Amino acid sequence: MVTLDAINLKIAKLQKQAETLVKTQSSVGLTKIRDLMHKHGLSVADIESFVGKKRGRKPGVAAANGVAKAPRAVQHVAPKYADPKSGATWTGRGRAPLWIRDVKDRSKFLIDAGAAPKAAAAKKAPKAATKRVTAKTKPVGAKRGRKPGAAAKKTRAVAQAAA
Structure with a gap:
């Protein structure tokens, strides 16, 4: 049966292995970075100046019209x-x-x-209270500019002529 001491020794060995792996991987990454810097002629100062740049407006500078926008207030709504x-x-x-x-x-x-x-x-709630008032509708045959009964007269005249 495995004892607690044996497990702790295994844990210590694995932690040492993990530390050595991290060191080797970081050293490989650093050598790649150093090679790229040498290839492109960059220095640490160049990288620091590039990382220090912020995109957009600089803090403390007003907007173009001289008035800075106030940050939007976030309204939290309770779940329903x-x-x-x-x-x-x-x-x-x-x-x-x-x-x-x-x-x-x-x-x-x-x-x-x-x-x-x-x-x-x-x-x-009664539907009469929520009913909307709508505009009066025109008769079906009515067209713009004609009197309401003009369409009915025309259809009667056509029907009489056909008979």
């Missing part, structure tokens, strides 16, 4: 729906996730139990 199987949540904004996309009644997934009666009350 939760999947009981996976525990995933959704705020109700944006595209619906797969677990709730095709569900007809989303009240089953509501996190806040007090929100369910509000949703049910909204569904039971």
Whole structure:
């Protein structure tokens, strides 16, 4: 049977092997870098100046019109729906996730139990209260610029001429 001391010795040997591998790999990488620097005529100062450059506007410099933009405030929205199987949540904004996309009644997934009666009350609201007022529609045969009865008179005249 293997003892704890034997396992600790193996762990120590493996850690030493790992350290030597890291040293050899890093030395290989450093020699490649040194060769590339020599090939292209670069110095450490060149690399430091290149790494020090930042893209875009320098910090502390105002925008072109003299007014710097304020950073956007991130608004966190509390999740409204939760999947009981996976525990995933959704705020109700944006595209619906797969677990709730095709569900007809989303009240089953509501996190806040007090929100369910509000949703049910909204569904039971009388339709007359939510009905939109639409513009009056023209008769089917009416065209722009004609009187409403002109199309009917024309069809009667055509029917009489045919008879």
